[in-house]
Structures are given as structure tokens and as C-alpha cells.
Amino acid sequence: MRTRVPGATVARLSKYSQYLKCLNEKKVTVVSSREIAREVGVSSAQVRKDLSYFGEFGIKGLGYKVKDLQQYTLRILGLTRPWPVIIVGAGSLGAMLCTCQDLRERGFRLVGIFDNDITKIKKHLFGLEILPLDGLPEVVRQQGVKIGIVAVSVNAVQEVADLMIKSGITKLLTFGPKVIQVPPKVEVRNIDIVAGLEMLTFYTGRKNLYKKLRNEQVLLNGRDARSKNVCYGQFSREGVKLRGQG
Amino acid sequence: MRTRVPGATVARLSKYSQYLKCLNEKKVTVVSSREIAREVGVSSAQVRKDLSYFGEFGIKGLGYKVKDLQQYTLRILGLTRPWPVIIVGAGSLGAMLCTCQDLRERGFRLVGIFDNDITKIKKHLFGLEILPLDGLPEVVRQQGVKIGIVAVSVNAVQEVADLMIKSGITKLLTFGPKVIQVPPKVEVRNIDIVAGLEMLTFYTGRKNLYKKLRNEQVLLNGRDARSKNVCYGQFSREGVKLRGQG
DNA sequence: TAGATTGTTAATCGATTAACAATC
DNA sequence: TAGATTGTTAATCGATTAACAATC
Numbered sequence: 388m389r390t391r392v393p394g395a396t397v398a399r400l401s402k403y404s405q406y407l408k409c410l411n412e413k414k415v416t417v418v419s420s421r422e423i424a425r426e427v428g429v430s431s432a433q434v435r436k437d438l439s440y441f442g443e444f445g446i447k448g449l450g451y452k453v454k455d456l457q458q459y460t461l462r463i464l465g466l467t468r469p470w471p472v473i474i475v476g477a478g479s480l481g482a483m484l485c486t487c488q489d490l491r492e493r494g495f496r497l498v499g500i501f502d503n504d505i506t507k508i509k510k511h512l513f514g515l516e517i518l519p520l521d522g523l524p525e526v527v528r529q530q531g532v533k534i535g536i537v538a539v540s541v542n543a544v545q546e547v548a549d550l551m552i553k554s555g556i557t558k559l560l561t562f563g564p565k566v567i568q569v570p571p572k573v574e575v576r577n578i579d580i581v582a583g584l585e586m587l588t589f590y591t592g593r594k595n596l597y598k599k600l601r602n603e604q605v606l607l608n609g610r611d612a613r614s615k616n617v618c619y620g621q622f623s624r625e626g627v628k629l630r631g632q633g
Numbered sequence: 634m635r636t637r638v639p640g641a642t643v644a645r646l647s648k649y650s651q652y653l654k655c656l657n658e659k660k661v662t663v664v665s666s667r668e669i670a671r672e673v674g675v676s677s678a679q680v681r682k683d684l685s686y687f688g689e690f691g692i693k694g695l696g697y698k699v700k701d702l703q704q705y706t707l708r709i710l711g712l713t714r715p716w717p718v719i720i721v722g723a724g725s726l727g728a729m730l731c732t733c734q735d736l737r738e739r740g741f742r743l744v745g746i747f748d749n750d751i752t753k754i755k756k757h758l759f760g761l762e763i764l765p766l767d768g769l770p771e772v773v774r775q776q777g778v779k780i781g782i783v784a785v786s787v788n789a790v791q792e793v794a795d796l797m798i799k800s801g802i803t804k805l806l807t808f809g810p811k812v813i814q815v816p817p818k819v820e821v822r823n824i825d826i827v828a829g830l831e832m833l834t835f836y837t838g839r840k841n842l843y844k845k846l847r848n849e850q851v852l853l854n855g856r857d858a859r860s861k862n863v864c865y866g867q868f869s870r871e872g873v874k875l876r877g878q879g
Numbered sequence: 880t881a882g883a884t885t886g887t888t889a890a891t892c893g894a895t896t897a898a899c900a901a902t903c
Numbered sequence: 904t905a906g907a908t909t910g911t912t913a914a915t916c917g918a919t920t921a922a923c924a925a926t927c
Contacts (some may be wrong), residue, residue: 393918397835401828405810419884431884432920441884447885448927465834472830479732483725487829489787489809534833541735558833560826563735564651566674576829580806581735583822583850584718587780587804588711589643607841639894665908677908685910693909694903809899 394399396437397464402427403434404460405493410453411540419450471530473556475547476511476538477502477517484536485513495534499526520547524554537561548575642683643710648673649680650706651739656699665696715742715774719802721793722784723748723756723763726808730782731759741780745772766793770800783807794821 406426410418420438426430438444438456441463447452461467462625472495474481484490490497500512503520510517518526526532535551537544537559544565551559552573559575561567564582568577652672656664666684670677683717684690690705707713718741720727727746733779734745743833746758749766764772771779781797790811797805798818798819805821807813810828815821816875 391917394832395918397832400826400835401825401831402810404831405827421884426812430920432922433918435884435886436919443886445885446927447925448883450884463835464831466831470830470834479725479729483729484826486725487826490830493827493831534830543656560829560833564648566648566672569699574833576832578826578829579647580642580730580733580823580824581651581739581741583806583824584716584736584741584780585647585650585710585712585739586643586715586822587806587820588642589646589709637893641894667908676896678898679894681908681910682895689910691909692903694907695899695909 392440396440399427399433399437399593400460400464403437404464404466407457407460408454410458417450418453418456420445422450433447467495469496470534470535471496471498471532472536473497473499473501473523473526473532473551474536474538475501475520475523475551476540477504477507477512478538478540480538482512484538485515498530498532499523520550523550526590527551527554528554532556534558534560541565642686643861645673645675645679645683646706646709649683650703650710650712653699653703653706657703661699663696663697664702666691668696674720674722692722712740715740716780717742717744717778718780719743719745719747719769719772719778719797720782721747721766721769721797722786723750723758724784724786726784728758730784731761732798744776744778745769766796769796773800773802774796780804780806810814 403423406423407418420431420434424434427434435445442459444459445458473514474484474497477500481502484499485500490609497513497515499518499522500515501518501520501523502508507517508519527535533556535548535556535558537547537551539547544561544563545567548559548561548567550568552569557573559567559569559573561575561577562579563577564579566577567575606609650753652669653664653753666677666680670680673680681691684702687709688705691815704713705829718736720730720743723746726805727748731743732745736811743759743761745764745768746761747764747766747769748754753763773781779802780796781802781804783793783797785793787809790809791813794805794807794813794815798815803819805813805819808822808825809823810825812823813821
């Protein structure tokens with residue numbers, strides 16, 4: 388017997404969880420699917436459906452206990468224990484990630500940052516010494532690191548990923564347009580800021596440009612016709628309706 | 634008559650376009666949907682389908698002329714003219730974005746960076762002076778800026794977005810978990826690095842955790858059972874099949 | 880009880896895929 | 904021509920939604 392969880396559900400779960408943390412800090416004790424939905428920009432049915440993949444966490448007629456649901460979402464997301472993480476690339480992206488307080492707060496613990504640039508090695512970034520790449524395997528093995536962040540330029544991404552995987556890392560976060568080849572058991576997520584911006588520039592006065600556009604309106608698909616917060620990952624196909632300029 | 638373009642298609646189009654640029658630089662003149670598909674990690678049918686929303690760009694039996702198709706994808710994505718962009722937030726995220734060469738190469742021109750931190754104002758970031766926030770409306774109007782990047786901490790995101798929108802910006806890129814409220818005509822994309830990492834930590838030894846998981850395998854949905862490069866945006870629901878640890 | 884909200888079902892909607900005719 | 908590859912169709916697959924019984 389199998390349950391399939393949409394990837395979109397997992398992405399939303401992260402948002403729910405982050406919101407619940409916020410509510411908990413504000414001492415709010417109970418929340419309804421409607422309130423969560425409003426905050427995260429989805430329907431309440433969606434919230435309940437997403438949660439229902441994992442269990443029954445609510446109280447009918449009342450809603451969800453914030454503290455409990457937060458704990459549940461953390462367990463579902465695998466965040467009840469800290470995750471050691473390494474970063475390769477001590478450029479501005481690497482530096483940004485080092486300073487990222489959110490990561491720490493969600494249980495990610497940076498245990499190594501690596502770079503082969505001689506001018507960077509031995510310098511410190513947020514209390515962590517920048518090490519040469521050949522020190523990577525040892526750190527990964529000693530600390531049992533499973534998550535690696537690849538923050539290097541596009542032409543080095545595959546190479547760095549290969550090294551990480553060889554050292555025992557099974558979960559990669561990469562940046563930029565490069566799609567890498569990895570063995571079956573390795574999972575990759577990719578964040579592409581340029582692609583994000585390009586989705587914003589898509590369509591603007593393109594009537595009559597191409598065959599398909601000659602006599603038709605072009606719409607970006609999605610049920611919300613207007614604005615949309617698009618969360619991480621390639622999930623949820625919310626889109627923005629366009630008027631194809633016509 | 635209407636054509637609906639899936640948001641996932643636009644996200645992929647950006648990848649195709651970035652790959653085509655790369656091919657063009659390597660003086661490759663012709664490429665097949667199969668080759669593009671392989672590079673981007675989708676099926677060749679998907680590539681052809683995506684392109685077919687906009688026209689017929691290929692030559693049967695041969696493939697696509699790299700140079701031509703690159704131009705077409707740029708036009709589709711609205712990248713044939715430069716886009717002035719502003720950033721609010723001169724922290725490490727803002728700094729990272731300033732140094733991002735990829736943005737420049739794809740036609741995004743940074744025309745202003747703003748911050749209200751007195752210790753940052755008047756300093757320079759990549760040749761651009763950091764200005765106080767109240768200088769924002771003027772820059773936006775003078776330069777006709779439509780795209781704003783919100784690189785501030787979570788509690789300031791809504792406020793900054795409001796100011797941008799009031800000044801005439803209609804396309805926002807935000808970071809972090811915050812989902813903001815915007816008027817109908819404003820489009821928002823969001824990049825959430827933490828959510829990206831949390832999708833990697835999802836599921837690990839969670840058998841027997843909850844009702845639903847007691848007797849079932851939990852799978853992250855998606856057709857590719859193994860690894861997956863997950864591109865930007867909430868699009869494409871490629872996922873990773875899990876063995877629910879069981 | 881009356882009001883509220885969950886969890887779940889069935890229907891709908893949308894995106895992907897496989898297959899193939901068209902044709903270079 | 905034979906081989907290759909496109910563009911498109913119909914079928915499949917998957918995700919979202921609306922509605923409502925259950926129940927606090």
C-alpha cells in the first residue's frame with residue numbers, strides 16, 4: 388500500500404511550519420485551516436488535504452493546536468534533529484548562506500565551508516574557517532554530513548557535486564541554471580534566481596509574435612488570475628493570468 | 634480564443650534558454666529536443682510541447698537552429714530588452730545579488746540599491762551607492778523600473794513591498810517564507826532557500842509515525858523515481874520516490 | 880443545542896506522456 | 904530514398920477543489 392505525497396505538498400508544509408513557528412512565538416494557541424490558508428495564500432481545503440496525507444491533527448469545530456501542529460510538521464519535515472550541512476564556495480552566495488539565521492533556527496548546522504581560492508582559505512566566515520576542498524571528505528565522514536550546498540560558479544557545479552557524493556553526501560542544494568547528473572539515490576534541489584526573475588519578465592506585449600500568439604490570448608496558467616506568491620521548488624502551478632497585452 | 638501556458642513551462646523555458654546560450658557560445662549550430670531534454674532533465678516530448686505553445690521553431694528531421702531558438706526563447710521570456718531592477722536590502726543577500734553576473738548577462742540592469750541602515754547608506758556595492766529608502770520612488774519613476782527585489786528581513790518584507798508597489802513597481806521577487814499581500818496587478822515570485830532545504834530533509838525514517846504512515850509506504854510524488862533537479866518556482870512536480878524507509 | 884471546523888470523497892481541472900503522421 | 908526529428912493528438916496521470924458528513 389502506498390501513499391503518494393505531491394512535491395507541492397511538501398513545499399507548502401514548509402511554509403505552514405514556518406508560519407506555525409511564528410504563531411507559537413506570538414503565543415497563539417489555536418489556528419484554523421482557514422487562517423493558515425490565508426497566510427500562505429492557498430485554499431483551506433488545500434491545507435487540510437496536505438495535512439491529511441500524514442494524519443489527523445485537528446479538532447473538529449475548533450481547529451489545530453498551534454504547538455502540536457508545529458511539532459507534527461517538524462517531524463514530517465524531518466526537522467526534529469539538527470542537520471549538519473556543508474557549503475562549497477565562499478563567494479558572496481556562500482557568505483550569504485553562512486549568515487543566514489533562518490537556517491540555524493530551523494535546525495541546520497553549518498559544519499564546514501570550502502573553497503579552492505587561495506586568497507580565501509584560512510579566512511573565517513561567521514566563525515568558520517574556510518578550508519580547501521581536499522578537506523571535504525574528512526569533514527563529511529566525521530560529522531556524518533548528508534546535506535551539501537553547492538555555491539560555486541556554473542562550470543564547477545558538477546565537479547563539486549561529484550566530490551560531495553563520493554564523500555557520502557546524498558542531498559544536494561544547487562544554485563543557478565546548471566542541471567547536474569547524479570546517481571539514483573542522490574536527491575537534488577535547485578534554486579535558480581535568474582529563472583525566478585525571468586518568470587516575471589515572461590509575456591509583455593507579445594501579441595502577433597508567433598503563430599500561436601497571432602489570434603489568441605496567451606495566459607499563464609493558474610487558478611488565481613491575479614497575483615501569486617510562488618514558493619520554492621518547482622511545485623504548485625499557481626500562475627498569473629495575462630491579458631497577452633491584447 | 635485562449636492559450637494557457639503552464640507556469641512550469643515558463644520555468645523550463647528559462648532553463649532551455651540558458652542552455653541554448655551556452656550552446657551558442659560553444660558554436661553549436663543545431664540541437665534536437667532530445668539533447669535539450671537530456672541537459673535539462675525532462676522528456677523530449679516535454680521540450681517540444683513547451684515550445685509548441687509559442688510556435689513552430691524546429692525543422693523536422695533535423696532539430697532546432699541554436700541561434701534562432703535562443704532568440705525565440707529570449708523573446709518569449711521578454712528578454713530582448715534590458716530590464717532595470719532595484720534591490721532593497723544591502724545585507725549579504727543584497728550584496729550577493731549585486732555581484733551576480735548572471736543577472737547582468739540575461740539583461741537585468743541594477744539601477745538602485747536601498748537600505749535604511751545608517752551604517753550602510755552612502756557606501757558602495759559594486760559601483761552603486763546605497764541610498765536611503767526614501768530615494769526609492771524617484772529612481773523607480775525616473776528609470777521606469779518595473780521589477781523590485783526585496784532582500785530584507787522577514788518582518789520588513791510587506792512594508793518594503795508596499796513602498797515599491799506604491800512607487801510603480803509591478804513585479805516583485807521576494808526571499809524567505811513570508812507570503813505577502815499585493816494588489817491584483819502585481820506579480821510576486823518567491824524564493825525560499827529554507828523551504829528548499831526542508832524538501833531535502835522531508836522523510837527519513839518516518840515509518841509508524843502517524844496514522845497514514847503506519848502501514849503504507851510514503852512516496853514523494855513524481856515520475857522520476859530517483860533523483861531530480863528541481864528548478865526554480867513552484868512548478869513542475871517532479872519529485873523523488875522514497876522508500877519510506879520501510 | 881447551534882456554530883464551527885475538520886477530514887475525506889468525488890468531480891474537476893491541469894499537466895505530462897506516448898505515439899505517430901508529417902516532413903526535412 | 905531511408906533515417907531522423909518535429910509538432911500535435913489523445914490518453915494518462917496527478918493535483919486541486921467543492922461539498923458535506925462527522926463531530927467538537
